[in-house]
Amino acid sequence: MGLSSSLAPVASALAPLVLLHCSCPRAEQIVKEQVRRLYEEHGNTAVSWLRALFHGCTVKSCDASLLLETDASTDLISEQASRRSFGMRNFKYVGAIKSALERECPGTVSCADLLALAARDGAAMLGGPAAIPMRTGRRDATESQYGEVERYIPNHNDTVSAVLARLAAMGLGAEAVVALLGAHSVGRFHCNNLVARLYPAVDGGIEPAYGAYLRGRCPTADAREDTRDVAYARNDRATPMVLDNMYHKNLLKGRGLLLVDQRLASDPRTAPFVRKMAADNGYFSETFAAALVRMSENGPLTGGQGEVRKDCRFVNAK
Numbered sequence: 001m002g003l004s005s006s007l008a009p010v011a012s013a014l015a016p017l018v019l020l021h022c023s024c025p026r027a028e029q030i031v032k033e034q035v036r037r038l039y040e041e042h043g044n045t046a047v048s049w050l051r052a053l054f055h056g057c058t059v060k061s062c063d064a065s066l067l068l069e070t071d072a073s074t075d076l077i078s079e080q081a082s083r084r085s086f087g088m089r090n091f092k093y094v095g096a097i098k099s100a101l102e103r104e105c106p107g108t109v110s111c112a113d114l115l116a117l118a119a120r121d122g123a124a125m126l127g128g129p130a131a132i133p134m135r136t137g138r139r140d141a142t143e144s145q146y147g148e149v150e151r152y153i154p155n156h157n158d159t160v161s162a163v164l165a166r167l168a169a170m171g172l173g174a175e176a177v178v179a180l181l182g183a184h185s186v187g188r189f190h191c192n193n194l195v196a197r198l199y200p201a202v203d204g205g206i207e208p209a210y211g212a213y214l215r216g217r218c219p220t221a222d223a224r225e226d227t228r229d230v231a232y233a234r235n236d237r238a239t240p241m242v243l244d245n246m247y248h249k250n251l252l253k254g255r256g257l258l259l260v261d262q263r264l265a266s267d268p269r270t271a272p273f274v275r276k277m278a279a280d281n282g283y284f285s286e287t288f289a290a291a292l293v294r295m296s297e298n299g300p301l302t303g304g305q306g307e308v309r310k311d312c313r314f315v316n317a318k
Contacts, residue, residue: 014135014300024105027136028117034097035121038090043241047187048090049122053115053296054180055085058170059152061299063141064111067094067312074315082149087190094118098312111312112138116296126186128243129289134296139306142315156193156258160267163260170298176291178248178264178273182284184235185247189257191218191231197259205262207254213237214257233257243288248278 038045056066059079066085070078079085094111097118101109113136124130154163167177197203199220202211217233234240235257236247247261251274256262264270277284307316 014137014297014302024101024108026104027101027109027113030100030104031097031114031117032121034100035118035125038093038096039122039125042090042093044187045090045093046122046125047183047241048088048093049115049118050183051088051187052091052094053119053292054183055079055088055149055153056112056115057295057298058167059145059149061141061301062112062116062138062296063299063301063306064115064138064309064312065141065143065145067091067111067115068141068144068315069313071314076144076315077146079144079146079149082146082153084149084153084155086192094312102310107308107310110138110140110306110308112140112300114312119292119296123243123288123292126241126243129285129292132289132293134293137300137302139301139303140309140312141301141306154260156189156260157196158260160260160263160270164269171294172291174269175273175287176294178270178277179284179287179291180295181261181264182245182247182277182288183243184257184261185239185245186235186241186243188232188234188240191233193258194218194233195220203259205254205256205266210253210255245277245281245284248274248284252278 035046035049052066053062056062056064059065066079068076068078070076070081080088080091094114097114098111101114116134116136116138120132120134123132152166154166164174164177167180172180194214195218197206198211198215198218202208202215206214214233218231236242236250239246250256251262251265254262256265265274277287310316
């Protein structure tokens with residue numbers, strides 16, 4: 001089938017997978033086992049790994065800075081405290097994966113590699129592409145990028161131009177962006193990101209029946225903010241926990257949940273890819289896999305940069 005030139009393989013600063021095969025032979029299997037166990041116990045964790053990788057890699061570098069918790073003693077503010085991180089969850093389960101890795105190979109597998117492998121395996125758990133080759137060798141940041149999050153992470157009502165510009169720095173073109181946003185075929189969004197499209201009148205770009213459904217899910221715009229923060233709507237009502245091209249099919253019907261989603265279907269730079277992915281799930285899956293790998297290799301720390309954290313929540317003690 002083949003991918004466009006925008007997703008052709010590129011030279012990577014990361015070592016080949018043999019790195020973990022040599023230093024921690026069971027690392028990938030351990031991550032896969034833990035991701036599967038957590039998925040079977042808490043199905044939404046698989047979605048969380050995908051979002052965590054997107055946020056973690058989009059802000060400057062795939063260095064797991066996202067996982068650092070606020071530490072008043074060092075004036076570190078966690079990226080998780082940013083408004084762009086609203087609704088992110090399941091960080092506590094990262095510790096379960098990391099603990100399993102530390103038992104097997106202490107101080108060897110970085111939290112950044114953990115996130116990349118978990119996202120890859122989470123996508124497979126959700127019916128997405130399986131066995132995506134994921135290079136390793138990332139190292140972990142020792143500081144938070146809290147002040148940079150809003151500059152790098154796209155917003156739910158951004159223009160297509162803004163999204164394309166933000167992701168172009170990672171070598172992701174329009175085709176890759178349309179594929180990666182296909183991750184919105186799983187999971188849900190809270191109503192605080194939706195009410196502006198529903199009140200006082202439903203956005204004209206929303207299919208009327210879908211607009212009525214969303215109004216039934218979301219309180220009015222003048223409802224208490226904490227209510228809007230709890231109420232939600234699923235991204236895809238047909239296959240809500242399957243990573244497939246239903247997202248793109250929904251866009252063509254005016255059922256894009258977020259404004260930025262729906263805009264992909266009408267912008268001339270992205271609309272052809274929306275139509276092509278809606279028509280061919282295999283093409284979507286292949287393009288998504290390539291884009292996920294490209295994103296996971298954005299500006300990694302390698303060699304003597306950073307560290308391999310023993311606990312993903314905190315910088316190692318000196």
